[in-house]
Amino acid sequence: MLPMADRAVGSPRTESAIRVDAASKSFEKGVRAVDAVDLEVGAGEFFTLLGPSGCGKTTLLRLLAGLEQPDSGRITIGGQVMDGVPPHRRSVNTVFQSYALFPHRNVRRNIGFGLEMRGTDAGEIDARTRRMAELIGIDGLLDREVAQLSGGQRQRVALARALINEPDVLLLDEPLSALDADLRGRLQLELKRLQRRLGMTFVFVTHDQQEAMVMSDRMAVLDAGRIVQVGPPDAIYEAPAALFVARFMGHQNFVPIHGRDAAGVDTPLGRLEGAFGTGDHLLLRPETIRLGDEAQTVPNRFEATVEERLYRGETTEYRLACGGLRLLASRANRGQPEHQVGETIRVGVSPRGTATVSD
Ligand SMILES: Nc1ncnc2c1ncn2[C@@H]1O[C@H](COP(=O)(O)OP(=O)(O)OP(=O)(O)O)[C@@H](O)[C@H]1O
Ligand SMILES: [Mg+2]
CATH class of the missing domain: 2.40.50.100 (RNA polymerase II/Efflux pump adaptor protein, barrel-sandwich hybrid domain)
Incomplete structure (x- = not known):
């Protein structure tokens, strides 16, 4: 494999979809939200950031999305170095922890937003919006206003709005956290199937180790801004690299x-x-x-x-x-x-x- 710098910039297919080299981000002196993180996510991989509240998952995702700039280090997406590249010029879509729906658009027009911006034909937007809404289980809500939705319904609209664009790279910040166990289990499967079928790269954030294990190809366990261990779920569960990882994975003995x-x-x-x-x-x-x-x-x-x-x-x-x-x-x-x-x-x-x- 060639080092990243030797690859043609903007080449259509690279070995790794995302690469993070020694990235750090502090908000206040002394507290490093992200601390010298190295990471490589393969094209088509389902990669999960797992860790307790405050460990830096959202901050790392925001660095990838371009919503925060690293204090030091480098982020490369699709073979292109992202220094100074604004969010809308990055080939990633994001599902935020806070949903961030458009309040003045109803559900249908929230989901179809990305296709509308691309100038997709209205008939196709309608068909794809319906299909996506069915998959996510919100087809009965298409004509509702955002203000009339529950938290879990909003979360599913946010998910549908991102998935419909079929982005190469999707960043998902706890996208299933507001759902009850049954729906959450079903959407875990649907999301994983969709990701596989479309060959998308997912960077998925959760603090739920069971969810991380069933969904991920590989996962990174974070503690206080640092990556403690990276690997496939079974390797991390069966051979945790540190006591912190073992406890976080639910081990007790x-x-x-x-x-x-x-x-x-x-x-x-x-x-x-x-x-x-x-x-x-x-x-x-x-x-x-x-x-x-x-x-x-x-x-x-x-x-x-x-x-x-x-x-x-x-x-x-x-x-x-x-x-x-x-x-x-x-x-x-x-x-x-x-x-x-x-x-x-x-x-x-x-x-x-x-x-x-x-x-
Ligand atoms: N805008 C900000 N200003 C100051 N501190 C921040 C800011 N955003 C995050 N932090 C701090 O950075 C650290 C990491 O926060 P982050 O939101 O990345 O954690 P997280 O792993 O996503 O947590 P959660 O699971 O609760 O969502 C925390 O100590 C947090 O208080
Ligand atoms: Mg967070």
């Missing part, structure tokens, strides 16, 4: 490692045999902990007391006490007998699928 040698590690649970990683905590994923008879199939076993049992249908969650620690185990329900609260049970841990993490 951190077992301190007191000592190690070539054959295993010493922990409050006891000695665990096997090749574990080099971090200072074991990350026991709830779904990899074996309970009762199933514990016999893995190399390391110890005893635990069931403190709580939560039946969730597909799975049962057990809160266990052992070695002075509390552990969460999750078992797929396939008709095995349930373990009761207060019962002492066998628990098994395998080095397979057990990562280690450090701060």
